[in-house]
Amino acid sequence: MEAAGSRVHLDNGGRAVLHPLARQAVLQALDDGWADPRRLHAEGRRAARLIDGAREAVAAVLGARTEEVRFTPGHTAALHRAVVAGAAGRRRAGDRIVVGATERAAVLHAAELAGEPVKVPVDVLGRVDAEAFAEAVAGSGVALAALQHANGEVGTVQPVERAHEAARAAGVPLLVDAGASLGHVVVPGTWDLLAADPADWGGPSGVGVLAARQRVRLAATGPEDPEPWAPGGVSVPLAFAAAVALQAVRADLDEAAARRRSLVDRIRAAVADVPDVEVVGDPDGRLPHVVTFSFLYVDGEALVTELDREGFAVGSGSACTASTLEPSHVLAAMGVLTHGNVRIALDRTTTPDDVGRFLAVLPGAVSRVRERLGVHGL
Amino acid sequence: MEAAGSRVHLDNGGRAVLHPLARQAVLQALDDGWADPRRLHAEGRRAARLIDGAREAVAAVLGARTEEVRFTPGHTAALHRAVVAGAAGRRRAGDRIVVGATERAAVLHAAELAGEPVKVPVDVLGRVDAEAFAEAVAGSGVALAALQHANGEVGTVQPVERAHEAARAAGVPLLVDAGASLGHVVVPGTWDLLAADPADWGGPSGVGVLAARQRVRLAATGPEDPEPWAPGGVSVPLAFAAAVALQAVRADLDEAAARRRSLVDRIRAAVADVPDVEVVGDPDGRLPHVVTFSFLYVDGEALVTELDREGFAVGSGSACTASTLEPSHVLAAMGVLTHGNVRIALDRTTTPDDVGRFLAVLPGAVSRVRERLGVHGL
Numbered sequence: 001m002e003a004a005g006s007r008v009h010l011d012n013g014g015r016a017v018l019h020p021l022a023r024q025a026v027l028q029a030l031d032d033g034w035a036d037p038r039r040l041h042a043e044g045r046r047a048a049r050l051i052d053g054a055r056e057a058v059a060a061v062l063g064a065r066t067e068e069v070r071f072t073p074g075h076t077a078a079l080h081r082a083v084v085a086g087a088a089g090r091r092r093a094g095d096r097i098v099v100g101a102t103e104r105a106a107v108l109h110a111a112e113l114a115g116e117p118v119k120v121p122v123d124v125l126g127r128v129d130a131e132a133f134a135e136a137v138a139g140s141g142v143a144l145a146a147l148q149h150a151n152g153e154v155g156t157v158q159p160v161e162r163a164h165e166a167a168r169a170a171g172v173p174l175l176v177d178a179g180a181s182l183g184h185v186v187v188p189g190t191w192d193l194l195a196a197d198p199a200d201w202g203g204p205s206g207v208g209v210l211a212a213r214q215r216v217r218l219a220a221t222g223p224e225d226p227e228p229w230a231p232g233g234v235s236v237p238l239a240f241a242a243a244v245a246l247q248a249v250r251a252d253l254d255e256a257a258a259r260r261r262s263l264v265d266r267i268r269a270a271v272a273d274v275p276d277v278e279v280v281g282d283p284d285g286r287l288p289h290v291v292t293f294s295f296l297y298v299d300g301e302a303l304v305t306e307l308d309r310e311g312f313a314v315g316s317g318s319a320c321t322a323s324t325l326e327p328s329h330v331l332a333a334m335g336v337l338t339h340g341n342v343r344i345a346l347d348r349t350t351t352p353d354d355v356g357r358f359l360a361v362l363p364g365a366v367s368r369v370r371e372r373l374g375v376h377g378l
Numbered sequence: 379m380e381a382a383g384s385r386v387h388l389d390n391g392g393r394a395v396l397h398p399l400a401r402q403a404v405l406q407a408l409d410d411g412w413a414d415p416r417r418l419h420a421e422g423r424r425a426a427r428l429i430d431g432a433r434e435a436v437a438a439v440l441g442a443r444t445e446e447v448r449f450t451p452g453h454t455a456a457l458h459r460a461v462v463a464g465a466a467g468r469r470r471a472g473d474r475i476v477v478g479a480t481e482r483a484a485v486l487h488a489a490e491l492a493g494e495p496v497k498v499p500v501d502v503l504g505r506v507d508a509e510a511f512a513e514a515v516a517g518s519g520v521a522l523a524a525l526q527h528a529n530g531e532v533g534t535v536q537p538v539e540r541a542h543e544a545a546r547a548a549g550v551p552l553l554v555d556a557g558a559s560l561g562h563v564v565v566p567g568t569w570d571l572l573a574a575d576p577a578d579w580g581g582p583s584g585v586g587v588l589a590a591r592q593r594v595r596l597a598a599t600g601p602e603d604p605e606p607w608a609p610g611g612v613s614v615p616l617a618f619a620a621a622v623a624l625q626a627v628r629a630d631l632d633e634a635a636a637r638r639r640s641l642v643d644r645i646r647a648a649v650a651d652v653p654d655v656e657v658v659g660d661p662d663g664r665l666p667h668v669v670t671f672s673f674l675y676v677d678g679e680a681l682v683t684e685l686d687r688e689g690f691a692v693g694s695g696s697a698c699t700a701s702t703l704e705p706s707h708v709l710a711a712m713g714v715l716t717h718g719n720v721r722i723a724l725d726r727t728t729t730p731d732d733v734g735r736f737l738a739v740l741p742g743a744v745s746r747v748r749e750r751l752g753v754h755g756l
Binding site: 007009011014017018023024027030031035036038039040041042043044073074075076077080106161204205206208209231232233235236237238301304305307308313314315316344 | 385387389392393395396401405408409412413414417418420421422451452453454455458478484541582583585586609611612613614615616629632679682683685686691692693696
């Protein structure tokens with residue numbers, strides 16, 4: 001069923017195909033950086049140099065200082081820590097947390113630990129109203145605000161510059177979740193806290209990035225730990241590989257973005273011709289490589305499985321995991337179809353031929369799933 | 379200063395030299411298991427098979443069921459989760475947590491979140507009194523008990539079988555921290571919760587093991603998460619490599635233990651001849667590969683640095699990290715010297731020649747450090 005050689009992987013959001021240089025970097029650092037970087041001997045110091053170099057490289061891409069960048073066990077952990085410790089560090093100001101309605105579950109969950117967060121709604125394209133966000137941030141007792149740079153499910157880019165302006169005016173730190181954007185587009189420096197996801201840019205999974213401007217106070221959230229953002233430390237090889245991959249994708253960011261943007265345009269146009277489909281997300285202010293659509297009368301999982309059989313790996317919003325079968329809260333917040341959803345996230349290596357073959361197969365796959373569900377002649 | 383070819387690494391506790399098969403396994407799984415195991419397509423299912431196989435392999439070594447074994451971002455995370463969720467799952471019984479005095483900081487800290495834990499003291503060899511532990515567990519309102527199988531700093535093995543007997547009689551779940559023992563000695567099946575550390579047995583760091591018998595209730599400790607023990611998931615390559623390394627070291631566990639035990643006996647005997655030294659830990663009921671000693675009139679860090687210059691990497695209890703410069707709480711609980719401490723943890727590959735060279739260099743290194751501190755003629 002699965003002709004291994006001809007597989008096309010179009011589910012690169014949050015977990016892209018590993019960049020070849022990242023693979024090489026893991027290997028190198030398994031040899032040079034296996035020791036504990038907190039130890040004082042030569043092996044420990046060598047591991048510490050690798051991780052410090054990795055922090056420096058990520059910081060350079062972010063426009064931050066090396067000491068402002070830390071590695072965590074993953075993107076989820078970085079978001080959680082940023083919200084919890086960022087809010088705790090501002091306990092005196094209050095305990096309200098302002099979030100966009102389509103933030104990652106980790107942000108929403110961490111914010112709920114401090115009480116009911118103030119959720120700023122998004123429009124049908126998935127974009128928060130910058131005015132409403134500014135107003136919420138200026139409210140009383142706000143400890144922290146969080147807004148993603150771009151939504152990984154639907155690709156919509158958020159007005160983080162304006163949100164940061166408003167947050168600065170109100171003296172509220174802004175957490176920008178760059179988990180779906182760093183490595184694909186330039187991330188503006190308008191953040192106080194930032195989280196990013198190496199697995200999304202072709203680095204390994206199992207490591208995340210948390211950056212905090214030196215002016216931001218991150219409170220201890222439990223008993224003393226020298227590295228509360230990564231208790232016990234992170235994998236040096238994974239952190240090193242994350243930085244190597246980021247440097248590599250940064251080198252031709254614009255070309256890769258332009259190439260993928262035009263492939264996505266082609267997909268958007270072709271998919272709109274399939275009967276009873278809704279293409280989701282902002283057609284212009286969006287990530288270059290992500291496109292999401294929802295089909296009426298189709299079960300998202302069934303379509304993922306059908307396409308998989310044909311040799312194409314696609315995602316299905318946040319709903320498409322074996323463990324979470326709930327409808328996507330992102331699509332729900334946008335007020336669009338939450339079922340029959342398919343997400344395409346193109347890799348840097350995705351070719352026009354890959355896309356052409358996918359588009360040739362898609363309408364038939366949709367029809368077959370609809371037929372199986374007894375939906376005929378629509 | 380550092381003749382790279384001739385380095386001898388004797389600081390393998392908690393971070394052993396990577397097993398060659400683990401390195402190979404990381405590579406293989408970077409190629410086969412880079413995808414998200416929660417996704418439904420072929421790439422995701424392949425990653426899921428790798429991680430399920432890894433769980434099965436670890437479970438077989440532990441004498442557990444596959445579904446009882448989970449991977450976490452590290453040993454520290456496993457301990458934290460076991461204590462917090464294990465105690466929360468027994469909220470009805472009470473909120474007291476019984477711990478050995480020399481448990482890892484992660485256990486002590488997690489236990490403190492629920493209030494002041496009941497600490498069962500250890501004797502001068504680092505061993506808890508089994509009677510006192512049993513008595514504490516039988517007390518009222520005890521939610522959970524935690525005892526390490528062996529202490530990684532001093533090597534002393536704890537009476538976990540008797541502790542488990544007492545815990546069972548009291549209906550209290552026992553967490554056994556096998557972080558310093560699994561992969562080196564047979565870990566008895568007398569546990570309800572178990573944490574272990576792949577980096578300690580030659581697997582990679584950045585992944586941990588948490589096992590929980592099916593009868594144990596682990597309560598949710600925050601908002602819903604399908605995998606609360608590893609939010610966002612763990613690295614499949616690291617988990618796979620951890621399991622491969624465990625299988626490999628398990629294959630000749632007894633031979634490797636006997637070989638290292640005799641090398642440690644040799645070190646214990648030779649070190650006792652250095653003036654003003656205290657060899658720490660149980661001489662008999664101990665891990666086969668760990669030996670700790672403390673020198674009067676010596677600063678532990680200075681000695682680590684001096685030995686490093688001579689080409690030998692050693693540890694220095696929990697105190698020897700660049701970030702935590704506090705005296706070891708383990709040594710303090712045992713009532714022994716907390717300064718001038720050196721820990722040797724032999725790798726499976728450590729040779730008699732390595733040990734001979736170390737023992738030839740040690741007395742001179744101690745003398746030089748003492749001289750520098752102005753301690754003459756002692």
